[in-house]
Amino acid sequence: xxxxxxxxxxxxxxxxxxxxxxxxxxxxxxxxxxxxxxxxxxxxxxxxxxxxxxxxxxxxxxxxxxxxxxxxxxxxxxxxxxxxxxxxxxxxxxxxxxxxxxxxxxxxxxxxxxxxxxxxxxxxxxxxxxxxxxxxxxxxxxxxxxxxxxxxxxxxxxxxxxxxxxxxxxxxxxxxxxxxxxxxxxxxxxxxxxxxxxxxxxxxxxxxxxxxxxxxxxxxxxxxxxxxxxxxxxxxxxxxxxxxxxxxxxxxxxxxxxxxxxxxxxxxxxxxxxxxxxxxxxxxxxxxxxxxxxxxxxxxxxxxxxxxxxxxxxxxxxxxxxxxxxxxxxxxxxxxxxxxxxxxxxxxxxxxxxxxxxxxxxxxxxxxxxxxxxxxxxxxxxxxxxxxxxxxxxxxxxxxxxxxxxxxxxxx
Amino acid sequence: xxxxxxxxxxxxxxxxxxxxxxxxxxxxxxxxxxxxxxxxxxxxxxxxxxxxxxxxxxxxxxxxxxxxxxxxxxxxxxxxxxxxxxxxxxxxxxxxxxxxxxxxxxxxxxxxxxxxxxxxxxxxxxxxxxxxxxxxxxxxxxxxxxxxxxxxxxxxxxxxxxxxxxxxxxxxxxxxxxxxxxxxxxxxxxxxxxxxxxxxxxxxxxxxxxxxxxxxxxxxxxxxxxxxxxxxxxxxxxxxxxxxxxxxxxxxxxxxxxxxxxxxxxxxxxxxxxxxxxxxxxxxxxxxxxxxxxxxxxxxxxxxxxxxxxxxxxxxxxxxxxxxxxxxxxxxxxxxxxxxxxxxxxxxxxxxxxxxxxxxxxxxxxxxxxxxxxxxxxxxxxxxxxxxxxxxxxxxxxxxxxx
Numbered sequence: 166x167x168x169x170x171x172x173x174x175x176x177x178x179x180x181x182x183x184x185x186x187x188x189x190x191x192x193x194x195x196x197x198x199x200x201x202x203x204x205x206x207x208x209x210x211x212x213x214x215x216x217x218x219x220x221x222x223x224x225x226x227x228x229x230x231x232x233x234x235x236x237x238x239x240x241x242x243x244x245x246x247x248x249x250x251x252x253x254x255x256x257x258x259x260x261x262x263x264x265x266x267x268x269x270x271x272x273x274x275x276x277x278x279x280x281x282x283x284x285x286x287x288x289x290x291x292x293x294x295x296x297x298x299x300x301x302x303x304x305x306x307x308x309x310x311x312x313x314x315x316x317x318x319x320x321x322x323x324x325x326x327x328x329x330x331x332x333x334x335x336x337x338x339x340x341x342x343x344x345x346x347x348x349x350x351x352x353x354x355x356x357x358x359x360x361x362x363x364x365x366x367x368x369x370x371x372x373x374x375x376x377x378x379x380x381x382x383x384x385x386x387x388x389x390x391x392x393x394x395x396x397x398x399x400x401x402x403x404x405x406x407x408x409x410x411x412x413x414x415x416x417x418x419x420x421x422x423x424x425x426x427x428x429x430x431x432x433x434x435x436x437x438x439x440x441x442x443x444x445x446x447x448x449x450x451x452x453x454x455x456x457x458x459x460x461x462x463x464x465x466x467x468x469x470x471x472x473x474x475x476x477x478x479x480x481x482x483x484x485x486x487x488x489x490x491x492x493x494x495x496x497x498x499x500x501x502x503x504x505x506x507x508x509x510x511x512x513x514x515x516x517x518x519x520x521x522x523x524x525x526x527x528x529x530x531x532x533x534x535x536x537x538x539x540x541x542x543x544x545x546x547x548x549x550x551x552x553x554x555x556x557x558x559x560x561x562x563x564x565x566x567x568x569x570x571x572x573x574x575x576x577x
Numbered sequence: 578x579x580x581x582x583x584x585x586x587x588x589x590x591x592x593x594x595x596x597x598x599x600x601x602x603x604x605x606x607x608x609x610x611x612x613x614x615x616x617x618x619x620x621x622x623x624x625x626x627x628x629x630x631x632x633x634x635x636x637x638x639x640x641x642x643x644x645x646x647x648x649x650x651x652x653x654x655x656x657x658x659x660x661x662x663x664x665x666x667x668x669x670x671x672x673x674x675x676x677x678x679x680x681x682x683x684x685x686x687x688x689x690x691x692x693x694x695x696x697x698x699x700x701x702x703x704x705x706x707x708x709x710x711x712x713x714x715x716x717x718x719x720x721x722x723x724x725x726x727x728x729x730x731x732x733x734x735x736x737x738x739x740x741x742x743x744x745x746x747x748x749x750x751x752x753x754x755x756x757x758x759x760x761x762x763x764x765x766x767x768x769x770x771x772x773x774x775x776x777x778x779x780x781x782x783x784x785x786x787x788x789x790x791x792x793x794x795x796x797x798x799x800x801x802x803x804x805x806x807x808x809x810x811x812x813x814x815x816x817x818x819x820x821x822x823x824x825x826x827x828x829x830x831x832x833x834x835x836x837x838x839x840x841x842x843x844x845x846x847x848x849x850x851x852x853x854x855x856x857x858x859x860x861x862x863x864x865x866x867x868x869x870x871x872x873x874x875x876x877x878x879x880x881x882x883x884x885x886x887x888x889x890x891x892x893x894x895x896x897x898x899x900x901x902x903x904x905x906x907x908x909x910x911x912x913x914x915x916x917x918x919x920x921x922x923x924x925x926x927x928x929x930x931x932x933x934x935x936x937x938x939x940x941x942x943x944x945x946x947x948x949x950x951x952x953x954x955x956x957x958x959x960x961x962x963x964x965x966x967x968x969x970x971x972x973x974x975x976x977x978x979x980x
Contacts, residue, residue: 190854269678269687275645276743278676278687322644341684441606448599449855456862518832524929
C-alpha cells in the first residue's frame, strides 16, 4: 500500500507544472469558498447579536400573540414582578423590559409620526445603540417618568433641544377611538446611526410609556441577555419552566424567526454558488486526470503485462486524485485562512454603500463587517474538495480497468 | 490558419468538449445570477428612487433637513407648468406631506400623510402593482391606506376614517375620508404608517393653498438623461429653491448600485478565472503533445509568430464555442427567471427600508450577456498566452527529436 502511495506521488510530480496548475486552481476555489463563508459567519453573528440586543433577548417573555401580531394591547401584566424574578434567577445577566407604542409628536413647528419606545433605562444603557451614543444631554435616569430621549435628526425636524417640552399624542388605551396627550421633557439627544431610531423614534422609560397601555404594570417584552453560550443554554432551560400565566417564554431562536430564515436562505444561496465553483474546478480535474492516464497507456499496458491487476491500477489513479486533492486542501485552507485574516482584523467597510448601519429585516447592524474564522466549515469544505477530486478521477480510473495489456502496449 | 486551428481543437474531442463545457457552465450560471441581482437592484431603485425621490427633485432649501410643514414651494402650479414644458422631462408630479392622527371607528394611530396628484402620480408608479385591493384615488375625500395601517385599524374598503392634525395656520385640521384602496408599495415605512390622499384634499386640510413640499421629475431617456434634466430644471426654477438629482438626494443608494456592479464583476472574474485554469492546462498539454509536429512546421518555414497566432486562435475558438453554448443555456435560464421569478422563501424580506416581494423576478440587460461572453473570451485567450509563448520558443531540431 505504501509503495502505491509513493508511486502515485511520483507520478504526480512527473508533470510538476500540470499538477501545480491544477492544485492552484482547486486551492484558489477552495480558499474563496472558505473566505466567503467566514465573512458571512461574522455577518450572521453580528446580525443575530443586534437582533438579540435590540429586538428580542436570549430569553424573552411576551404575549403569546406578540410574535405574529405585535398589537399594542398584547401586553404582559405584572412586568416588574417578572423582571425581578428573572433578575434573581440570572444575577449575571441583563434583564430589561420594553414597550412599543406609536404616536404623534408635535412641536411648534412640526408634527411627526413616531414609534414610542419604553425601556428600562439601566440595562438599556448597555444594550441600546441610542444610549451608547448620546450627543447632547444625558441618558434617562431609572424610573424617570417624564424624561424623553430622541434622535438628532428628529430633534432638528421638530426644532427642539435638551430641556424642551414635547407632547406625544397617542390613542387613549381605554377608548382607542379617542386620543390622549402625554407631556415629556427632553433629557438627551442621541445619534445611533440607525435611520428609524434617529428619525422616527422617541425613547422614554417603561413607567413613562405605561399610560399608553392597558393592564396592570404592563410591558410588551421582558428580555434577558447573557454573556456566554453556556449561560444562555442554562438560562433558556430554566426560564422555560417559569410560570408566567398566559404569556409565552421564547428563546432567541423562536423570537427571531425571520432573521433565522434569512440566514438559512442566504447560506443556501451561497452554497449553490460554491457548488458551481466546485463543478467548474472538477471539470478541470477530470481533464487533467484523463490526460495523464491517456499519456501513460503504454506504461499501464506494461504494468499489467507484468502482473499488476487492473483494480490496483485503478486504485493508483484514484490515489493520485486523492493526493492531488489533499495537496489542494492544504494549500487552499492555508490561503483561505490568509485571505480571511485582514477581513477578520480590519474588516470590510460598506458604510458608503449602506450608510452608517444597514437594516436587514428590522435589525440594524454596523456596515463595517468583520469575518469570523469557522474552522469546522473550513474543514468541511476542504474535505469536500478532496472528495470531489477523487470523484473526478473515477472516470479516468474506470478507463484504466478497461485496458487490454496487448493493445495498450502497442498504443502510440 | 483558422481551419488549421479548428481541426486542431477537434483532434482531442473529449478534452476540448470538457474544457468548453466548463466555460459554458460558468457562463450559464453567471448570466442568471447577474439578472437576479439586477432584478433586486431594479426593485430597490423603483421603490427608493422612481416612486419617491424621482430622477430630479425640487424642494425648499431646508425641507430635506427639517421636513417641516412650513418649508413649502409657493405658487406651485405656475412652476409645474414651466417644468412640464421642458424637453428633458418625461413626467412631473407634485406632493404635499404631513402627519396626523388617523382614526377608524375602533382605533386611532399616527399616520404619515402624502397628498398626491392621482393622475400624475400614476406615471411614476404602476398603479396595479401598488394596489393590493380597491381602487386608485379619483374623487375628493378618497383615501388609500398602507396595508399595515389598514390591518392595524381594521379599516375595510369603503369604511370611513377621520384625520386630525395641526394645520399651517395653527388651527386643528380635521376631515373624514372614505377608504378606497389598500396599498403595498414596497416602502416598509409607508406600508406600515402611510396614507395617500389627493393633493387638493391635503392642501385644504393643512391650509397650504397652491403650496407643495416637492416637485418630482422623471428624465427623458431614463437614468442617462438625469444630468441634462437637472441642469435645465436648475435654470428654470432659479436659486431660491433646491434642485437635486436622485444620487445627490440619496448617495447611499448610488453607492449601493455601484457596489452591486462591482460584486457582479467580481463574481464573473472568479468563475472565469477558475475556468481559465482549465483552458491553460488544456492548451499547455496540447502544445506538449505536438512538440514534434510544431518542430516540423517550424523547420518547414512557419514563423514563431505564426505559431503563437495558431495557439491563441485555438484558445479563442474554444472560448467562442464555450460562449455560444453558455449564452444559449444562460439565456434559457434568464428567460425563466425574468418571466417566472424565483421564490427564495424569505417571505417578504425587508432591507434598508425596501420590502422585496416573495417571488423576485430577474431583469435582463443585453450588457449582461455581452460582459459574460467578452470576459470569458478575454480570459481564455489570456490563458493561451503562456502555452503559445512556449510553443514559439521551440528549437525546430530539438523539437523534432522529442518523443
